[in-house]
Amino acid sequence: MVSLQLGSPERSSQPRPQRRGVMLLLSVMVALSLGLASFYTWRQGSLFAIGCLFGLTLYHSSFGFASSYRKLIVSGQIQGVLAQLLMLALASLLFAPFLLTRSAQGAVAPVGLQGAVGAFLFGVGMQLGSGCACGTLYTIGAGSSMMLFTLISFCLGSFWASLLDGWWSGWPRLQPHSFLGDWGLPGLWVQLLLLAGIAWALWQWKRQTAPTTETGSLPEAEFSLEASLPRWQQWIYGPWPLVVGGVVLAILNTLTLWIAGRPWGVTWGFTLWTAKLAQALGWDPRSTTFWSQGFPAEALQQNVFADITSVMNLGIILGSALAATLAGRMGVRKPPSRLGVIGALLGGILMGFGARMAFGCNVGAYFSGIASTSWHGWLWIGFALLGTLLGIRLRPWFRLPG
Structure with missing residues (x-):
């Protein structure tokens, strides 16, 4: 998700929590959760708390999306991608009862050129911006100042795309399809076989390309998914193995589906925040089709704390900040260079614009989309990887590490 090694396994085994920060953050999180439950509904307070757990999980496990793809392509490391495949398989299984009984709505969108x-634009952007949608939030919570630039331009790019929403309405596309929706329960097994097949192919590729020991086996430290459970202190202070992070993220996304009636998303919050700011500055939402009707128009009229995605995004920031203070690693980090800031700004614009076009980001379209067995989720990751290839080639232009 990000190139910064936040919450990495190399963290000290004896963390020194920043106690004042921990107490302050816990107080704010409890107050906000109770306040949201009182002024809105218990669901809003619960979803904020789940957002906090998302942030804590992302930080403690250093669960990467953008960085995992880059490590696979640049150095052949497959641990991060295998952890994602496990996460997707578990989420697909947990989502299925809700989607088959239609007690919740999955993240299913059209499949076409627009997506x-x-x-592809998002894939380029997340490499230049050194993070994706949720990665931007959780690294900001942990003190990364450069990711603030990514967030600002991400918001602007997403809002800009919403103003141009009609431009690609005539592009060729299929109606929304999902394996569960089209084939029922057998569709779930088809998706699980696809995920297992990709994992097996990566495993075999690694076996053929990785250096071997004297006994001819793969180096355990390099190839292991670190599947052992953390000790009880690690659950609190971190770090967590990647596999544990993937499992917890799948469970939290399922809780989101159950409580909110739809899966986890991130980008809509960025779009809404910018639209509200633009409206306060005099912009008239009636001047655009997207913002003048339906759900977007209703969301503009309500308080931002009434929006599910917004409160969960705030929770991610606070949850990762809590994790960083528990690990004793909270602190403001300066941008690496001016070129790095330019890369962050450009990457944010591309991610925001691309996510609006593609019906979501690495969370809403990829994670939640594939967990919903949506065809558009598979399309998303395929073209995002193509964009990642270009983004990796562009990173040296902005003095970003490989």
Whole structure:
């Protein structure tokens, strides 16, 4: 998700929590959760708390999306991608009862050129911005100042794309399809076989390309998914193995589906925040089709704390900040260079614009989309990986590490 090694396994085994920060953050989180439950509904307070757990999980496990793809392509490391495949398989199984009984709505969107182009732009952007949608939030919570630039331009890019929403309405596309929706329960097994097949292919590729020991086996430290459970102190202070992070993220996304009636998303919050700011500065939402009707128009009229995605995004920031203070690693980190800031700004614009085109980001379209067995989730990751290839080639232009 990000190139910064926040919450990495190399963290000290004897963390020194920043106690004042821990107490302050816990107080704020409890107050906000109770306040949201009182002024809105218990669901809003619960979803904020789940957002906090998302942030804590992302930080403690250093669960990467953008960085995992980059490590796979640049150095052949497959641990991060295998952890994602496990996460997707578990989430697919947990989502299925809700989707088959139609007690919740999955993240299913049309499949077409619009989504392909948007995912490609997002793939380029998350490498230049050194993070994706949720990665931007959780690294900000942990003190990364450069990711503030990514967030600002991400918001602007997403809002800009919403103003141009009609431009690609005539592009060729199929109606929304999902394996569960089209084939029922057998569709779930088809998806699980696809995920297992990709994992097996990566495993075999690693076996053929990795250096071997004297006994001819793969180096355990390099190839292991670190599947052992953390000790009780690690649950609090971190770090967590990647596999544990993937499992917890799948469970939290399922809780989101159950409580909110739809899966986890991130980008909509960025779009809404910018629209509200633009409206306060005099912009008239009636001047655009997207903001003048339906759900977007209703969201503009309500308080931002009434929006599910917004409160969960705030929770991610606070949850990762809590995790960083528990690990004793909270502190403001300066941008690496001016070129790095330019890369962050450009990457944010591309991610925001691309996510709006592609019906979501690495969370809403990829994670929640594939967990919902949506075809558009598979399209998204395919073209996002193509964009990642270009983004990796562009990173040296901005003095970003490989």
